[in-house]
Amino acid sequence: MATKALAFTLSLNDCFGSKSPHTASKVSVFSVRCSTGNGERPWKNSDARLVLEDGSIWKAKSFGASGTQVGEVVFNTSLTGYQEILTDPSYAGQFVLMTNPHIGNTGINFDDEESTQCFLSGLVIRSLSISTSNWRCEKDLGDYLTERNVMGIYDVDTRAITRRLREDGSLIGVLSTDNSKTDEELLQMSKSWDIVGIDLISGVSCKSPHEWIDRTREEWEFSSSEGPRDTFHVVAYDFGIKHNILRRLASYGCKITVVPSTWPASETLKLNPDGVLFSNGPGDPSAVPYAVETVKNIIGKVPVFGICMGHQLLGQALGGTTYKMKFGHHGGNHPVRNLRTGRVEISSQNHNYAVDPATLPKGVEVTHINLNDSSCAGLAFPARKVVSLQYHPEASPGPHDSDNGERI
Numbered sequence: 001m002a003t004k005a006l007a008f009t010l011s012l013n014d015c016f017g018s019k020s021p022h023t024a025s026k027v028s029v030f031s032v033r034c035s036t037g038n039g040e041r042p043w044k045n046s047d048a049r050l051v052l053e054d055g056s057i058w059k060a061k062s063f064g065a066s067g068t069q070v071g072e073v074v075f076n077t078s079l080t081g082y083q084e085i086l087t088d089p090s091y092a093g094q095f096v097l098m099t100n101p102h103i104g105n106t107g108i109n110f111d112d113e114e115s116t117q118c119f120l121s122g123l124v125i126r127s128l129s130i131s132t133s134n135w136r137c138e139k140d141l142g143d144y145l146t147e148r149n150v151m152g153i154y155d156v157d158t159r160a161i162t163r164r165l166r167e168d169g170s171l172i173g174v175l176s177t178d179n180s181k182t183d184e185e186l187l188q189m190s191k192s193w194d195i196v197g198i199d200l201i202s203g204v205s206c207k208s209p210h211e212w213i214d215r216t217r218e219e220w221e222f223s224s225s226e227g228p229r230d231t232f233h234v235v236a237y238d239f240g241i242k243h244n245i246l247r248r249l250a251s252y253g254c255k256i257t258v259v260p261s262t263w264p265a266s267e268t269l270k271l272n273p274d275g276v277l278f279s280n281g282p283g284d285p286s287a288v289p290y291a292v293e294t295v296k297n298i299i300g301k302v303p304v305f306g307i308c309m310g311h312q313l314l315g316q317a318l319g320g321t322t323y324k325m326k327f328g329h330h331g332g333n334h335p336v337r338n339l340r341t342g343r344v345e346i347s348s349q350n351h352n353y354a355v356d357p358a359t360l361p362k363g364v365e366v367t368h369i370n371l372n373d374s375s376c377a378g379l380a381f382p383a384r385k386v387v388s389l390q391y392h393p394e395a396s397p398g399p400h401d402s403d404n405g406e407r408i
């Protein structure tokens with residue numbers, strides 16, 4: 001490709017004309033024209049559009065995959081961990097907008113993936129870092145997204161979109177690099193799709209049972225607790241499970257069998273596990289009645305615990321209901337209070353639904369609340385050995401306040 005030499009031509013513009021030689025000689029405006037020698041501009045023009053269901057159109061520059069995608073737009077306020085966010089299967093059906101403006105600067109490394117695929121609809125960022133600075137970097141963000149067929153856009157006003165989402169709630173959007181589609185067509189696409197009521201878990205769950213053995217690598221282990229205690233056998237339902245949930249269980253000495261989302265409760269109980277984990281996962285917890293039925297058939301037979309989607313399914317299985325939040329919690333700095341101990345944890349969160357505590361039956365206890373909005377962040381039903389958290393004790397990304405398995 002011809003070497004592009006930037007030739008700056010300074011041209012002096014008299015912007016005040018010759019009314020007054022004095023003015024003209026004193027005040028003038030330099031306009032710098034950048035030419036690349038062949039007349040092309042050295043920077044990329046906007047070549048993508050994000051059209052929201054409210055009719056707003058956001059021109060941006062694309063990176064990663066091209067094409068047309070629909071999804072619910074959510075904003076994540078985490079300052080770090082864009083890679084763990086990209087690979088969290090819970091974001092299936094969603095565009096993730098990062099409020100931290102500089103993304104891509106630490107590149108991608110293959111230790112920090114939370115799943116083997118990226119299920120999100122696309123990544124929306126303000127400023128794409130043109131260089132990476134990280135000894136662990138194995139690939140840059142743009143190449144990684146291209147290889148995983150994930151769309152990304154940058155140079156878009158993420159602050160303005162975030163304010164809109166905060167005021168109007170999560171919005172459905174369509175992202176396209178296809179100039180043949182009109183704005184109206186994209187708007188109609190955004191209005192004809194919804195994330196409510198569709199089962200997104202079946203598209204992310206594993207296809208067959210398998211054992212998980214990887215622990216947190218020694219150089220990254222942070223817990224000061226003594227080594228593995230008894231070896232508990234945990235069956236983990238994969239509703240879109242994040243790998244760090246499994247790594248942390250393995251680091252605490254557990255033997256882990258991961259099973260698909262549709263695995264029959266009877267088959268699980270035949271494994272005679274010490275406990276069953278219901279994992280995080282994408283979409284509307286009311287759209288997967290088969291999973292609630294499985295949870296119902298296991299509760300009371302062995303100890304169970306849930307994380308995020310698993311927490312919501314447990315809430316429903318116990319007789320409660322879940323509701324869709326205005327824009328949810330997606331970030332790494334949400335304060336949660338443990339109501340039993342009074343301890344406040346800074347937590348990692350990623351959810352757009354919550355359990356309505358007013359609908360939980362007698363005997364079920366709310367154990368944690370999110371201090372930002374007093375929503376239910378944890379529940380327990382001691383009589384049937386049930387505990388669950390709405391947020392992510394495994395972090396990835398986020399703080400490790402909730403890792404130590406303190407009695408919840």
Ligand SMILES: NC(=O)CC[C@H](N)C(=O)O
Pocket residue numbers: 090279280281282283284285307308309310350351352353354
């Ligand atoms: N991380 C999760 O498990 C998310 C649960 C559910 N899809 C929600 O958005 O609330």
